[in-house]
Structures are given as C-alpha cells and as structure tokens.
Amino acid sequence: MGNLSELEQAKKRLIMTGGKGGVGKTTCASSIAVRMASQGKNTLIISSDPTPSLSDIFEQKVGDKETRIKGIDGLTALEITSEIVLKRWKKKFGPEIYEVISSFLPVDYEIIDYIGTAPGIEEEYMLDFIMELVESGRYDIVVWDTAPAGHTLQLLDVPNLFITHLTAAMRVYMGFTDYMKKVQEVTKRAPSKRSIFDIIKSWQDLSLRVVDFIKDPKNTEFVLVTIPEALGVKQSERIIQTFDKYGLSVNFLVVNNVIKTIDSKFLESRKKMQGEYLDYLYGQYSKRLNILEIPLAPNEIKGLERIRQVSDILFLDQTD
Ligand SMILES: Nc1ncnc2c1ncn2[C@@H]1O[C@H](COP(=O)(O)OP(=O)(O)O)[C@@H](O)[C@H]1O
Ligand SMILES: [Mg+2]
Numbered sequence: 001m002g003n004l005s006e007l008e009q010a011k012k013r014l015i016m017t018g019g020k021g022g023v024g025k026t027t028c029a030s031s032i033a034v035r036m037a038s039q040g041k042n043t044l045i046i047s048s049d050p051t052p053s054l055s056d057i058f059e060q061k062v063g064d065k066e067t068r069i070k071g072i073d074g075l076t077a078l079e080i081t082s083e084i085v086l087k088r089w090k091k092k093f094g095p096e097i098y099e100v101i102s103s104f105l106p107v108d109y110e111i112i113d114y115i116g117t118a119p120g121i122e123e124e125y126m127l128d129f130i131m132e133l134v135e136s137g138r139y140d141i142v143v144w145d146t147a148p149a150g151h152t153l154q155l156l157d158v159p160n161l162f163i164t165h166l167t168a169a170m171r172v173y174m175g176f177t178d179y180m181k182k183v184q185e186v187t188k189r190a191p192s193k194r195s196i197f198d199i200i201k202s203w204q205d206l207s208l209r210v211v212d213f214i215k216d217p218k219n220t221e222f223v224l225v226t227i228p229e230a231l232g233v234k235q236s237e238r239i240i241q242t243f244d245k246y247g248l249s250v251n252f253l254v255v256n257n258v259i260k261t262i263d264s265k266f267l268e269s270r271k272k273m274q275g276e277y278l279d280y281l282y283g284q285y286s287k288r289l290n291i292l293e294i295p296l297a298p299n300e301i302k303g304l305e306r307i308r309q310v311s312d313i314l315f316l317d318q319t320d
Pocket of ligand 2: 025026027049053145
C-alpha cells in the first residue's frame with residue numbers, strides 16, 4: 001500500500017478525482033485539498049458533479065462563486081454546473097460566432113443557444129473553464145472533484161466527439177459559405193474579419209491544448225476512487241482501460257469504505273465479500289498503481305475535523 005505524500009512535493013497544477021457515484025470522490029477531493037492548503041498551497045477545490053456536494057462536506061454554502069472555506073487558510077471552493085459553463089461559453093464565444101454567421105445569414109442571436117447544444121461542447125468548455133482557473137495563476141493547485149464516471153469518460157472522449165462534431169459542422173458551414181458568397185454578391189457586404197473556419201480551427205486548437213495539459217503527468221494527477229464491491233470494481237476497470245486508450249495515466253487507486261472493525265456477524269460477512277474484491281484489485285493492479293485504503297467510518301465524513309482524519313489516512317504511510 002502506498003500513500004499520496006508524493007503529491008505534496010510534486011508541482012502538479014491539477015488533481016482530479018474520479019469514479020462511480022457515491023464511492024467517495026468528494027470525500028477524497030476534499031481531503032486532498034485540505035491537505036494541500038495545510039501545506040501552505042493556495043488551493044481551489046471545484047466540484048462539477050450535478051449534485052452539489054462541497055456545501056455538504058464543508059458545512060457551509062459554496063455555490064457558483066469562489067468561496068473561502070472557513071476554519072482553514074488558503075482553501076477556496078467552487079461548485080459549477082453545466083448551465084454556468086454554457087453561459088460562460090456563450091459570453092466568451094457567442095459574439096464572434098454570431099458576427100460570422102449573421103454576416104451571411106439572417107439569424108437571431110438564439111442560433112448561439114442552438115450551437116451550444118452540440119455534442120462535446122459542454123464537456124469541452126468545462127475543461128476550458130477549469131484550465132482558465134488553473135492557468136490564471138491565482139491558485140497553486142486546483143483539485144477537481146469530477147462528475148461520476150460516465151461523465152469523466154465523456155470528457156476524455158472530447159477530442160473524438162469534437163472531431164465528429166466538427167466534420168458535421170464543416171459540412172453545414174460549407175453550405176453556408178456557398179450561400180454567403182451568393183449573398184455577398186448581391187449585397188456587396190464586406191466579409192467578416194474571421195471566417196467560421198478560423199473559429200472552428202481555434203476551438204480545435206483549444207481542445208487539443210487542454211487534452212495535452214491533462215495528459216502531461218507534470219501538470220495533472222488523476223486519483224481513481226472505488227469501493228470493494230462488484231459495481232465499483234467494474235467501473236474502475238473501465239476507467240483504467242479508457243485512460244490507457246487515451247494515453248492518460250492513473251497512478252493512485254483509493255479503495256474507500258473498507259471494513260476494518262468487525263463487531264457483528266453482518267460486518268463479518270460483508271468484510272468477507274470485500275476481501276474478494278480487494279484481493280482482485282491488488283492482484284490486478286498493485287504492480288502498476290499505488291493502492292490506498294480508507295476504512296469505513298461509523299459516521300459520514302463531514303466537517304473539517306473528519307476530513308482531516310481522512311487526509312491523514314491518505315497522506316501518511318499505510319502499512320499492511
Ligand atoms: N470512509 C467512509 N466512511 C463512512 N462514510 C463515508 C466514507 N467515505 C464517504 N462516506 C460518505 O459516503 C457518502 C458519499 O461520499 P461522497 O464523497 O460524497 O461520494 P461521491 O462524491 O463519490 O458521490 C457521503 O455521505 C460521505 O460522507
Ligand atoms: Mg461527489
């Protein structure tokens with residue numbers, strides 16, 4: 001068994017937690033963020049899980065504005081939703097897209113809403129949003145508590161989704177371009193400064209840049225969280241396979257809710273069940289991953305004191 005202490009020295013800019021819903025991603029992300037802040041790093045924890053969770057665990061309202069966490073220096077939290085991300089995308093890119101399209105088509109500004117629903121856009125700009133925070137230099141480290149596994153996998157698939165979308169979009173815009181030429185001949189309107197192709201190209205560059213950043217182990221660490229049960233184990237295997245496929249590395253696997261204390265027949269039989277999955281995980285992954293365990297607590301993990309206890313478990317040496 002390993003621990004996360006090498007993350008304290010490493011100059012990573014982004015740490016992501018991922019895994020199935022309910023396995024303890026927010027618990028781990030918060031414990032990591034609290035640890036980083038205690039080490040004097042100016043830390044931002046972001047959750048993009050549609051079910052707001054940072055407010056619960058830190059027992060204070062967080063929401064969509066960067067909020068200082070009380071009781072600990074250097075920790076800021078932020079809960080983002082796809083609506084906020086889409087709104088921001090529209091603000092950032094809406095005017096330039098509208099300028100181009102409206103130069104040759106009589107369209108309302110609502111066309112931007114329509115384009116915003118294209119597949120991959122949401123995930124793409126979620127990444128863009130996070131990257132802007134990372135690159136703003138306002139924080140030493142950003143800990144990103146990602147949405148449940150399905151979404152995370154989609155994030156990784158962004159370049160693919162995006163290329164598919166681009167191909168389709170190109171075809172549509174090609175049609176637009178012919179139409180535009182005709183309209184321009186008739187109206188003699190000056191062509192727009194940037195063509196739609198320039199814009200699409202810049203989106204594609206953005207997408208590749210973000211994925212490059214996430215793929216670079218100098219910048220990014222991904223902590224996979226699971227529980228010793230069939231569904232948790234299956235999901236983790238899928239995530240590891242997908243990561244392999246996209247050339248991303250996972251170095252840490254946290255196994256949460258591990259039963260350590262047995263004071264009933266009930267727990268004894270659950271511990272036995274967990275043992276099989278733990279054996280499987282160690283057999284399969286202990287060579288390539290640091291596997292860490294968090295014991296099942298008799299209580300929820302809420303409030304700084306309990307989060308700190310989990311930090312200690314994750315960052316101090318675990319011995320078999
Ligand atoms: N080791 C643990 N022992 C007891 N309860 C835990 C443990 N880890 C997490 N929990 C509780 O389980 C619930 C789900 O954890 P959470 O971190 O929110 O999962 P996720 O973010 O993956 O959905 C929360 O109520 C949390 O307090
Ligand atoms: Mg969560």
